Amino acid sequence: MSIVSVDDAAVRELRHGFEGRVILPRQEGYEEARALFNAMIDRHPAVIAQCASVGDVESAVRFGRDGGLTTAVRSGGHSVAGMSTVDDGLVVDVRNMKAIDVDPERRTVRCGAGVTWGELDAATQVHGLATTGGRVSTTGVAGFTLGGGSGWLERKHGLACDNLIAVELVTAASDLVRASESEHPELFWALHGGGGNFGVATAFELQLHPLGPTVLGGLMLWPGERGREVAEAVREEIAGGPDELALAVVYLTGPPEDFVPPELQGRLCCGLALLWAGPELGDGEPHARRLRELEPAVDLVGPMPYAELQRMIDDPPGLRNYWTADYLDELSDEAIDVFASHSERMPIPSACQAILFPWGGQVARVSPNDTPMARRDAEWVSHPFVLWESAADDERHLAWGRGISADLKPFTSGGVYLNFIGDEGQDRVRAAFGDGYDRLSRVKSLYDPDNFFHLNQNIRPAVVG
Ligand SMILES: Cc1cc2nc3c(=O)[nH]c(=O)nc-3n(C[C@H](O)[C@H](O)[C@H](O)COP(=O)(O)OP(=O)(O)OC[C@H]3O[C@@H](n4cnc5c(N)ncnc54)[C@H](O)[C@@H]3O)c2cc1C
Missing domain, CATH: 3.30.465.10 (Uridine Diphospho-n-acetylenolpyruvylglucosamine Reductase; domain 3)
Known part of the structure:
Protein backbone atom coordinates (compact mmCIF):
# COMPACT_ATOMS: atom_id res chain seq x y z
CA MET A 1 0.00 0.00 0.00
CA SER A 2 1.53 3.32 -1.02
CA ILE A 3 -0.07 6.46 0.27
CA VAL A 4 1.26 9.69 -1.16
CA SER A 5 1.12 12.67 1.13
CA VAL A 6 -0.36 15.81 -0.28
CA ASP A 7 0.88 19.30 0.32
CA ASP A 8 0.09 20.24 3.95
CA ALA A 9 -0.47 23.89 3.14
CA ALA A 10 -2.97 23.00 0.42
CA VAL A 11 -4.84 20.70 2.83
CA ARG A 12 -4.90 23.49 5.45
CA GLU A 13 -6.31 25.83 2.85
CA LEU A 14 -8.95 23.27 1.83
CA ARG A 15 -9.97 22.82 5.46
CA HIS A 16 -10.32 26.58 5.92
CA GLY A 17 -14.05 27.29 5.79
CA PHE A 18 -14.81 23.67 4.78
CA GLU A 19 -18.17 22.73 6.35
CA GLY A 20 -17.77 18.96 6.03
CA ARG A 21 -14.71 16.82 6.87
CA VAL A 22 -11.40 16.46 5.13
CA ILE A 23 -10.13 12.98 6.02
CA LEU A 24 -6.53 11.89 5.52
CA PRO A 25 -5.03 8.38 5.79
CA ARG A 26 -4.73 7.09 9.36
CA GLN A 27 -7.20 9.67 10.64
CA GLU A 28 -10.32 8.56 12.47
CA GLY A 29 -13.04 7.49 10.06
CA TYR A 30 -10.66 6.96 7.11
CA GLU A 31 -11.23 3.20 6.84
CA GLU A 32 -15.00 3.57 6.86
CA ALA A 33 -14.88 6.54 4.49
CA ARG A 34 -12.82 4.71 1.85
CA ALA A 35 -14.94 1.52 1.76
CA LEU A 36 -17.23 0.87 -1.19
CA PHE A 37 -20.13 -1.58 -1.56
CA ASN A 38 -17.93 -3.97 -3.57
CA ALA A 39 -15.40 -5.57 -1.19
CA MET A 40 -13.06 -6.28 -4.14
CA ILE A 41 -12.25 -2.57 -4.23
CA ASP A 42 -9.51 -1.75 -1.72
CA ARG A 43 -8.09 1.66 -2.59
CA HIS A 44 -6.37 4.25 -0.45
CA PRO A 45 -7.13 7.83 -1.42
CA ALA A 46 -4.70 10.52 -0.29
CA VAL A 47 -7.61 12.80 0.66
CA ILE A 48 -11.32 12.20 1.14
CA ALA A 49 -13.24 15.48 1.08
CA GLN A 50 -16.61 14.74 2.65
CA CYS A 51 -18.54 17.75 1.44
CA ALA A 52 -21.49 19.27 3.30
CA SER A 53 -22.30 22.12 0.93
CA VAL A 54 -21.94 23.34 -2.64
CA GLY A 55 -19.10 25.57 -1.43
CA ASP A 56 -17.28 22.49 -0.14
CA VAL A 57 -17.64 20.79 -3.52
CA GLU A 58 -16.28 23.85 -5.31
CA SER A 59 -13.29 23.98 -2.94
CA ALA A 60 -12.65 20.25 -3.28
CA VAL A 61 -12.69 20.37 -7.09
CA ARG A 62 -10.33 23.35 -7.05
CA PHE A 63 -8.03 21.53 -4.60
CA GLY A 64 -7.93 18.42 -6.80
CA ARG A 65 -7.37 20.34 -10.00
CA ASP A 66 -4.74 22.75 -8.67
CA GLY A 67 -2.90 19.93 -6.90
CA GLY A 68 -2.93 17.71 -9.98
CA LEU A 69 -4.68 14.94 -8.03
CA THR A 70 -6.53 12.17 -9.81
CA THR A 71 -10.05 12.82 -8.62
CA ALA A 72 -12.98 10.47 -8.05
CA VAL A 73 -16.55 11.44 -7.24
CA ARG A 74 -18.51 9.43 -4.71
CA SER A 75 -22.11 9.40 -3.67
CA GLY A 76 -23.81 6.10 -2.72
CA GLY A 77 -20.56 4.12 -3.22
CA HIS A 78 -22.21 1.42 -5.37
CA SER A 79 -19.92 1.61 -8.40
CA VAL A 80 -19.15 -2.04 -8.96
CA ALA A 81 -15.92 -1.15 -10.77
CA GLY A 82 -14.80 1.10 -7.92
CA MET A 83 -14.85 4.21 -10.10
CA SER A 84 -15.82 6.34 -7.11
CA THR A 85 -12.48 5.93 -5.37
CA VAL A 86 -8.81 6.13 -6.26
CA ASP A 87 -5.39 5.20 -4.91
CA ASP A 88 -3.32 8.23 -3.89
CA GLY A 89 -5.78 10.76 -5.27
CA LEU A 90 -8.78 12.78 -4.10
CA VAL A 91 -12.31 11.55 -3.46
CA VAL A 92 -14.96 14.25 -3.64
CA ASP A 93 -17.53 12.56 -1.41
CA VAL A 94 -21.04 14.02 -1.39
CA ARG A 95 -22.75 11.28 0.63
CA ASN A 96 -23.62 13.70 3.46
CA MET A 97 -25.53 16.12 1.23
CA LYS A 98 -28.88 14.72 2.32
CA ALA A 99 -31.50 17.48 1.98
CA LEU A 211 -47.99 5.53 -6.47
CA GLY A 212 -48.72 3.58 -3.33
CA PRO A 213 -48.06 3.66 -0.48
CA THR A 214 -49.54 0.16 -1.04
CA VAL A 215 -48.79 -1.59 -4.33
CA LEU A 216 -49.30 -5.08 -5.68
CA GLY A 217 -45.92 -6.75 -5.84
CA GLY A 218 -43.53 -9.35 -4.51
CA LEU A 219 -41.69 -12.53 -5.39
CA MET A 220 -42.60 -16.03 -6.51
CA LEU A 221 -40.09 -18.91 -6.34
CA TRP A 222 -39.77 -22.34 -7.93
CA PRO A 223 -37.05 -25.00 -7.84
CA GLY A 224 -34.29 -24.06 -10.30
CA GLU A 225 -35.18 -26.80 -12.77
CA ARG A 226 -38.49 -25.02 -13.48
CA GLY A 227 -36.57 -21.91 -14.67
CA ARG A 228 -37.23 -22.33 -18.39
CA GLU A 229 -40.99 -22.50 -17.80
CA VAL A 230 -40.82 -19.43 -15.57
CA ALA A 231 -38.86 -17.43 -18.15
CA GLU A 232 -41.30 -18.47 -20.90
CA ALA A 233 -44.30 -17.50 -18.78
CA VAL A 234 -42.81 -14.10 -17.94
CA ARG A 235 -41.99 -13.56 -21.62
CA GLU A 236 -45.60 -14.32 -22.55
CA GLU A 237 -47.06 -12.13 -19.81
CA ILE A 238 -44.95 -9.09 -20.60
CA ALA A 239 -45.41 -9.31 -24.39
CA GLY A 240 -47.92 -6.61 -25.22
CA GLY A 241 -48.55 -6.21 -21.48
CA PRO A 242 -49.41 -2.77 -20.12
CA ASP A 243 -46.70 -0.34 -19.04
CA GLU A 244 -47.86 -0.72 -15.43
CA LEU A 245 -46.57 -4.29 -15.36
CA ALA A 246 -42.97 -4.79 -14.21
CA LEU A 247 -41.48 -8.28 -14.13
CA ALA A 248 -38.07 -9.90 -13.84
CA VAL A 249 -36.76 -13.46 -13.98
CA VAL A 250 -34.09 -14.26 -11.42
CA TYR A 251 -32.09 -17.36 -10.55
CA LEU A 252 -30.79 -17.33 -6.99
CA THR A 253 -30.03 -19.47 -3.94
CA GLY A 254 -33.17 -20.17 -1.92
CA PRO A 255 -32.75 -17.95 1.15
CA PRO A 256 -32.83 -19.43 4.68
CA GLU A 257 -36.14 -17.73 5.49
CA ASP A 258 -39.26 -19.15 7.10
CA PHE A 259 -41.30 -18.41 3.97
CA VAL A 260 -39.06 -20.72 1.90
CA PRO A 261 -39.78 -24.46 2.19
CA PRO A 262 -36.78 -26.24 3.84
CA GLU A 263 -36.10 -28.29 0.69
CA LEU A 264 -35.49 -25.07 -1.32
CA GLN A 265 -33.32 -23.30 1.24
CA GLY A 266 -29.72 -23.27 0.05
CA ARG A 267 -30.76 -24.80 -3.29
CA LEU A 268 -30.93 -23.25 -6.75
CA CYS A 269 -34.26 -21.51 -7.24
CA CYS A 270 -35.76 -19.59 -10.12
CA GLY A 271 -38.05 -16.76 -9.25
CA LEU A 272 -39.89 -13.80 -10.60
CA ALA A 273 -40.37 -10.34 -9.20
CA LEU A 274 -43.57 -8.48 -9.99
CA LEU A 275 -44.79 -4.93 -9.48
CA TRP A 276 -48.07 -3.52 -10.67
CA ALA A 277 -47.52 0.25 -11.00
CA GLY A 278 -51.16 1.16 -11.74
CA PRO A 279 -53.61 2.97 -9.45
CA GLU A 280 -55.93 -0.04 -9.00
CA LEU A 281 -54.21 -3.01 -7.39
CA GLY A 282 -56.94 -5.31 -8.69
CA ASP A 283 -55.95 -4.54 -12.30
CA GLY A 284 -52.62 -6.24 -11.67
CA GLU A 285 -54.17 -9.38 -10.22
CA PRO A 286 -54.90 -11.15 -13.54
CA HIS A 287 -51.17 -11.01 -14.34
CA ALA A 288 -50.23 -12.49 -10.97
CA ARG A 289 -52.99 -15.10 -11.32
CA ARG A 290 -51.73 -16.33 -14.68
CA LEU A 291 -48.17 -16.64 -13.34
CA ARG A 292 -49.51 -18.53 -10.31
CA GLU A 293 -50.78 -21.21 -12.66
CA LEU A 294 -47.16 -22.44 -12.60
CA GLU A 295 -47.75 -23.26 -8.92
CA PRO A 296 -44.86 -21.47 -7.22
CA ALA A 297 -43.37 -23.04 -4.11
CA VAL A 298 -43.24 -19.55 -2.60
CA ASP A 299 -45.78 -16.86 -3.44
CA LEU A 300 -45.25 -13.51 -1.77
CA VAL A 301 -47.05 -11.46 -4.43
CA GLY A 302 -49.73 -9.38 -2.79
CA PRO A 303 -50.43 -5.90 -1.47
CA MET A 304 -47.31 -4.47 0.15
CA PRO A 305 -45.81 -1.03 0.84
CA TYR A 306 -43.91 0.27 -2.18
CA ALA A 307 -41.01 1.33 0.09
CA GLU A 308 -40.76 -2.28 1.31
CA LEU A 309 -40.79 -3.66 -2.23
CA GLN A 310 -37.89 -1.31 -2.95
CA ARG A 311 -35.90 -3.09 -0.21
CA MET A 312 -37.05 -6.59 -1.18
CA ILE A 313 -33.78 -7.62 -2.88
CA ASP A 314 -31.31 -5.54 -0.84
CA ASP A 315 -27.91 -7.21 -0.57
CA PRO A 316 -25.50 -6.58 2.27
CA PRO A 317 -22.37 -4.52 1.51
CA GLY A 318 -18.98 -6.17 1.94
CA LEU A 319 -19.34 -9.00 -0.59
CA ARG A 320 -17.14 -9.36 -3.65
CA ASN A 321 -18.98 -8.28 -6.82
CA TYR A 322 -18.63 -8.87 -10.55
CA TRP A 323 -21.36 -7.67 -12.90
CA THR A 324 -21.97 -7.53 -16.58
CA ALA A 325 -24.97 -7.00 -18.86
CA ASP A 326 -26.22 -6.95 -22.43
CA TYR A 327 -29.29 -5.89 -24.37
CA LEU A 328 -31.31 -8.55 -26.17
CA ASP A 329 -33.70 -7.59 -28.98
CA GLU A 330 -35.81 -10.61 -28.19
CA LEU A 331 -35.82 -13.46 -25.72
CA SER A 332 -35.83 -16.50 -27.99
CA ASP A 333 -36.21 -20.08 -26.76
CA GLU A 334 -32.53 -20.59 -27.57
CA ALA A 335 -31.52 -17.57 -25.48
CA ILE A 336 -33.62 -18.84 -22.57
CA ASP A 337 -31.93 -22.20 -22.91
CA VAL A 338 -28.42 -20.72 -22.77
CA PHE A 339 -29.38 -18.48 -19.85
CA ALA A 340 -30.98 -21.37 -17.96
CA SER A 341 -28.15 -23.85 -18.61
CA HIS A 342 -25.60 -21.41 -17.18
CA SER A 343 -27.85 -20.45 -14.30
CA GLU A 344 -28.15 -24.12 -13.40
CA ARG A 345 -24.37 -24.09 -12.88
CA MET A 346 -24.45 -21.02 -10.61
CA PRO A 347 -22.18 -21.41 -7.57
CA ILE A 348 -24.55 -22.49 -4.80
CA PRO A 349 -25.10 -21.47 -2.06
CA SER A 350 -24.10 -17.88 -2.80
CA ALA A 351 -25.54 -14.42 -3.17
CA CYS A 352 -25.20 -14.68 -6.99
CA GLN A 353 -28.15 -13.88 -9.20
CA ALA A 354 -28.78 -14.25 -12.91
CA ILE A 355 -31.43 -11.75 -13.94
CA LEU A 356 -33.47 -10.99 -17.04
CA PHE A 357 -35.30 -7.65 -17.06
CA PRO A 358 -37.88 -6.91 -19.74
CA TRP A 359 -37.63 -3.31 -20.98
CA GLY A 360 -40.16 -1.70 -23.33
CA GLY A 361 -42.97 0.67 -22.44
CA GLN A 362 -41.77 4.17 -21.65
CA VAL A 363 -38.11 3.11 -21.71
CA ALA A 364 -38.35 2.64 -25.47
CA ARG A 365 -40.46 5.74 -26.26
CA VAL A 366 -37.60 8.21 -26.45
CA SER A 367 -35.62 9.64 -29.30
CA PRO A 368 -31.87 10.26 -29.42
CA ASN A 369 -32.78 13.92 -28.85
CA ASP A 370 -34.10 13.00 -25.42
CA THR A 371 -31.13 11.01 -24.10
CA PRO A 372 -27.75 9.86 -25.39
CA MET A 373 -28.40 6.21 -24.45
CA ALA A 374 -28.50 4.06 -27.59
CA ARG A 375 -30.67 1.00 -28.22
CA ARG A 376 -33.31 1.84 -25.65
CA ASP A 377 -35.70 -0.22 -27.74
CA ALA A 378 -34.01 -3.39 -26.46
CA GLU A 379 -36.72 -5.75 -25.28
CA TRP A 380 -34.67 -7.50 -22.61
CA VAL A 381 -31.60 -6.89 -20.50
CA SER A 382 -29.56 -9.86 -19.28
CA HIS A 383 -27.68 -9.14 -16.08
CA PRO A 384 -25.43 -11.72 -14.40
CA PHE A 385 -24.93 -10.36 -10.90
CA VAL A 386 -22.10 -12.28 -9.26
CA LEU A 387 -21.56 -11.93 -5.49
CA TRP A 388 -19.36 -14.02 -3.23
CA GLU A 389 -17.47 -13.85 0.04
CA SER A 390 -13.90 -15.02 -0.26
CA ALA A 391 -11.03 -14.01 -2.56
CA ALA A 392 -10.16 -17.71 -2.73
CA ASP A 393 -13.38 -18.20 -4.73
CA ASP A 394 -12.73 -15.38 -7.22
CA GLU A 395 -11.81 -17.59 -10.15
CA ARG A 396 -14.87 -19.85 -9.93
CA HIS A 397 -17.29 -16.96 -9.61
CA LEU A 398 -15.72 -14.80 -12.29
CA ALA A 399 -15.68 -17.76 -14.67
CA TRP A 400 -19.38 -18.33 -14.10
CA GLY A 401 -20.30 -14.67 -14.67
CA ARG A 402 -18.13 -14.33 -17.76
CA GLY A 403 -19.31 -17.65 -19.15
CA ILE A 404 -22.98 -16.75 -19.09
CA SER A 405 -22.22 -13.45 -20.75
CA ALA A 406 -19.97 -14.97 -23.45
CA ASP A 407 -22.47 -17.65 -24.45
CA LEU A 408 -25.35 -15.15 -24.59
CA LYS A 409 -23.43 -12.89 -27.03
CA PRO A 410 -24.97 -14.39 -30.18
CA PHE A 411 -28.38 -13.27 -28.89
CA THR A 412 -27.39 -9.73 -27.88
CA SER A 413 -27.87 -6.52 -29.85
CA GLY A 414 -24.44 -5.03 -29.16
CA GLY A 415 -25.88 -2.31 -26.92
CA VAL A 416 -25.30 -2.15 -23.18
CA TYR A 417 -26.60 -0.35 -20.12
CA LEU A 418 -23.51 1.03 -18.37
CA ASN A 419 -24.90 1.06 -14.82
CA PHE A 420 -25.04 -2.73 -14.96
CA ILE A 421 -21.40 -3.34 -15.88
CA GLY A 422 -17.96 -2.81 -14.39
CA ASP A 423 -15.01 -1.38 -16.29
CA GLU A 424 -15.25 -3.12 -19.69
CA GLY A 425 -13.35 -0.52 -21.71
CA GLN A 426 -14.02 2.16 -24.31
CA ASP A 427 -15.72 -0.10 -26.85
CA ARG A 428 -18.49 -0.82 -24.39
CA VAL A 429 -18.86 2.88 -23.54
CA ARG A 430 -19.20 3.65 -27.23
CA ALA A 431 -21.65 0.77 -27.65
CA ALA A 432 -23.81 2.24 -24.91
CA PHE A 433 -24.14 5.55 -26.74
CA GLY A 434 -23.81 4.64 -30.41
CA ASP A 435 -24.17 7.77 -32.54
CA GLY A 436 -24.72 9.84 -29.39
CA TYR A 437 -21.07 9.36 -28.36
CA ASP A 438 -19.75 12.15 -30.60
CA ARG A 439 -22.31 14.64 -29.32
CA LEU A 440 -21.48 13.65 -25.72
CA SER A 441 -17.84 14.11 -26.54
CA ARG A 442 -18.52 17.68 -27.70
CA VAL A 443 -20.42 18.44 -24.49
CA LYS A 444 -17.52 16.97 -22.53
CA SER A 445 -15.10 19.32 -24.28
CA LEU A 446 -17.23 22.30 -23.21
CA TYR A 447 -17.51 21.39 -19.52
CA ASP A 448 -14.41 19.25 -18.89
CA PRO A 449 -11.94 19.80 -21.75
CA ASP A 450 -9.01 18.25 -19.84
CA ASN A 451 -10.95 15.13 -18.82
CA PHE A 452 -10.43 15.97 -15.15
CA PHE A 453 -13.44 13.75 -14.36
CA HIS A 454 -12.21 10.54 -15.98
CA LEU A 455 -12.86 7.96 -13.25
CA ASN A 456 -16.19 6.91 -14.75
CA GLN A 457 -17.53 5.25 -17.90
CA ASN A 458 -15.37 7.76 -19.66
CA ILE A 459 -16.36 9.97 -22.55
CA ARG A 460 -13.28 11.50 -24.08
CA PRO A 461 -13.47 15.24 -24.85
CA ALA A 462 -13.70 16.05 -28.55
CA VAL A 463 -10.67 17.83 -29.91
CA VAL A 464 -12.03 21.27 -30.65
CA GLY A 465 -10.54 23.68 -33.12
C1 LIG B 1 -26.47 -3.53 -4.98
C2 LIG B 1 -26.61 -2.67 -6.22
C3 LIG B 1 -27.83 -2.58 -6.85
C4 LIG B 1 -27.99 -1.81 -8.00
N1 LIG B 1 -29.21 -1.75 -8.62
C5 LIG B 1 -29.37 -1.02 -9.74
C6 LIG B 1 -30.63 -0.93 -10.38
O1 LIG B 1 -31.62 -1.49 -9.95
N2 LIG B 1 -30.71 -0.18 -11.51
C7 LIG B 1 -29.63 0.51 -12.01
O2 LIG B 1 -29.79 1.20 -13.01
N3 LIG B 1 -28.43 0.42 -11.43
C8 LIG B 1 -28.27 -0.32 -10.31
N4 LIG B 1 -27.05 -0.39 -9.72
C9 LIG B 1 -25.90 0.26 -10.36
C10 LIG B 1 -25.82 1.69 -9.88
O3 LIG B 1 -26.86 2.45 -10.43
C11 LIG B 1 -24.49 2.31 -10.30
O4 LIG B 1 -23.43 1.58 -9.77
C12 LIG B 1 -24.41 3.76 -9.84
O5 LIG B 1 -23.30 4.38 -10.42
C13 LIG B 1 -24.29 3.83 -8.34
O6 LIG B 1 -24.41 5.14 -7.91
P1 LIG B 1 -23.84 5.54 -6.48
O7 LIG B 1 -24.03 6.97 -6.32
O8 LIG B 1 -24.40 4.61 -5.45
O9 LIG B 1 -22.33 5.09 -6.65
P2 LIG B 1 -20.89 5.76 -6.49
O10 LIG B 1 -19.99 4.59 -6.41
O11 LIG B 1 -20.86 6.73 -5.40
O12 LIG B 1 -20.71 6.50 -7.85
C14 LIG B 1 -20.61 5.80 -9.05
C15 LIG B 1 -20.19 6.74 -10.14
O13 LIG B 1 -21.25 7.67 -10.35
C16 LIG B 1 -20.73 8.96 -10.57
N5 LIG B 1 -21.19 9.84 -9.48
C17 LIG B 1 -21.58 9.51 -8.23
N6 LIG B 1 -21.97 10.59 -7.57
C18 LIG B 1 -21.82 11.64 -8.41
C19 LIG B 1 -22.06 13.02 -8.32
N7 LIG B 1 -22.54 13.57 -7.21
N8 LIG B 1 -21.79 13.79 -9.39
C20 LIG B 1 -21.30 13.27 -10.53
N9 LIG B 1 -21.05 11.96 -10.67
C21 LIG B 1 -21.31 11.16 -9.63
C22 LIG B 1 -19.24 8.85 -10.59
O14 LIG B 1 -18.78 8.68 -11.91
C23 LIG B 1 -18.97 7.58 -9.81
O15 LIG B 1 -17.81 6.94 -10.20
C24 LIG B 1 -26.88 -1.11 -8.53
C25 LIG B 1 -25.64 -1.19 -7.88
C26 LIG B 1 -25.50 -1.97 -6.74
C27 LIG B 1 -24.16 -2.10 -6.10
Missing part, protein backbone atom coordinates in the same frame (compact mmCIF):
# COMPACT_ATOMS: atom_id res chain seq x y z
CA ILE A 100 -34.84 16.29 0.55
CA ASP A 101 -37.64 18.69 -0.31
CA VAL A 102 -40.86 17.23 -1.74
CA ASP A 103 -43.39 19.54 -3.41
CA PRO A 104 -46.60 17.48 -3.40
CA GLU A 105 -48.51 20.10 -5.42
CA ARG A 106 -46.07 20.14 -8.32
CA ARG A 107 -45.22 16.47 -7.74
CA THR A 108 -41.51 17.15 -7.71
CA VAL A 109 -38.63 16.49 -5.37
CA ARG A 110 -35.32 18.29 -4.96
CA CYS A 111 -32.64 16.30 -3.22
CA GLY A 112 -28.98 16.61 -2.33
CA ALA A 113 -26.56 14.40 -4.25
CA GLY A 114 -25.86 12.19 -1.22
CA VAL A 115 -29.38 10.83 -0.89
CA THR A 116 -29.96 7.10 -1.35
CA TRP A 117 -33.04 5.61 -2.96
CA GLY A 118 -34.27 4.27 0.39
CA GLU A 119 -34.19 7.80 1.79
CA LEU A 120 -35.84 9.34 -1.27
CA ASP A 121 -38.60 6.71 -1.44
CA ALA A 122 -39.35 7.17 2.27
CA ALA A 123 -39.76 10.94 1.81
CA THR A 124 -41.89 10.79 -1.34
CA GLN A 125 -44.08 7.89 -0.19
CA VAL A 126 -45.37 10.05 2.69
CA HIS A 127 -47.21 11.90 -0.10
CA GLY A 128 -48.14 8.78 -2.09
CA LEU A 129 -45.59 9.75 -4.74
CA ALA A 130 -42.57 8.03 -6.31
CA THR A 131 -40.24 8.15 -9.27
CA THR A 132 -38.23 5.41 -10.96
CA GLY A 133 -35.53 4.47 -8.46
CA GLY A 134 -33.00 1.75 -7.69
CA ARG A 135 -34.14 -1.76 -6.93
CA VAL A 136 -31.74 -1.78 -3.97
CA SER A 137 -32.44 0.90 -1.38
CA THR A 138 -28.81 1.72 -0.55
CA THR A 139 -27.92 2.79 -4.11
CA GLY A 140 -27.15 6.50 -4.51
CA VAL A 141 -29.58 8.69 -6.43
CA ALA A 142 -26.60 10.49 -8.01
CA GLY A 143 -24.62 7.73 -9.75
CA PHE A 144 -27.80 5.80 -10.51
CA THR A 145 -29.65 8.69 -12.18
CA LEU A 146 -26.67 10.11 -14.07
CA GLY A 147 -26.05 6.63 -15.50
CA GLY A 148 -29.68 6.28 -16.69
CA GLY A 149 -31.46 4.62 -13.77
CA SER A 150 -33.30 1.34 -14.34
CA GLY A 151 -35.98 0.46 -11.78
CA TRP A 152 -39.35 -1.23 -11.36
CA LEU A 153 -41.30 1.86 -12.51
CA GLU A 154 -39.38 2.30 -15.77
CA ARG A 155 -41.93 0.79 -18.17
CA LYS A 156 -44.56 3.19 -16.79
CA HIS A 157 -42.49 6.31 -16.05
CA GLY A 158 -39.23 5.86 -17.95
CA LEU A 159 -35.73 5.58 -16.55
CA ALA A 160 -34.76 7.79 -13.61
CA CYS A 161 -32.98 10.21 -15.98
CA ASP A 162 -36.21 10.63 -17.99
CA ASN A 163 -37.71 12.15 -14.84
CA LEU A 164 -35.00 14.75 -14.40
CA ILE A 165 -36.18 18.34 -14.23
CA ALA A 166 -32.80 19.81 -13.34
CA VAL A 167 -29.32 18.92 -12.13
CA GLU A 168 -27.07 21.34 -10.26
CA LEU A 169 -23.43 20.55 -10.74
CA VAL A 170 -19.93 21.88 -10.16
CA THR A 171 -17.85 21.73 -13.32
CA ALA A 172 -14.13 21.05 -13.65
CA ALA A 173 -13.60 24.83 -13.56
CA SER A 174 -15.34 24.87 -10.14
CA ASP A 175 -18.36 26.70 -11.54
CA LEU A 176 -21.81 25.86 -10.26
CA VAL A 177 -24.27 25.43 -13.13
CA ARG A 178 -27.90 24.41 -13.25
CA ALA A 179 -28.83 22.22 -16.21
CA SER A 180 -32.44 21.89 -17.31
CA GLU A 181 -34.37 22.00 -20.58
CA SER A 182 -33.85 25.76 -20.70
CA GLU A 183 -30.48 26.16 -18.91
CA HIS A 184 -27.37 24.51 -20.38
CA PRO A 185 -29.67 22.27 -22.51
CA GLU A 186 -26.84 20.30 -24.16
CA LEU A 187 -25.38 19.50 -20.75
CA PHE A 188 -28.85 18.54 -19.53
CA TRP A 189 -29.19 16.12 -22.45
CA ALA A 190 -25.77 14.63 -21.67
CA LEU A 191 -26.71 14.07 -18.03
CA HIS A 192 -29.42 11.64 -19.16
CA GLY A 193 -27.12 8.63 -19.01
CA GLY A 194 -23.71 10.23 -19.62
CA GLY A 195 -22.72 9.54 -16.00
CA GLY A 196 -20.23 11.47 -13.91
CA ASN A 197 -18.33 12.87 -16.89
CA PHE A 198 -19.40 16.49 -16.67
CA GLY A 199 -18.89 17.56 -13.07
CA VAL A 200 -19.93 16.87 -9.50
CA ALA A 201 -23.70 16.93 -9.16
CA THR A 202 -24.77 18.61 -5.94
CA ALA A 203 -28.58 18.41 -6.30
CA PHE A 204 -31.27 16.81 -8.44
CA GLU A 205 -34.82 17.85 -9.18
CA LEU A 206 -37.03 14.95 -10.27
CA GLN A 207 -40.61 14.48 -11.44
CA LEU A 208 -42.81 12.36 -9.15
CA HIS A 209 -45.88 10.29 -9.92
CA PRO A 210 -48.78 9.02 -7.80
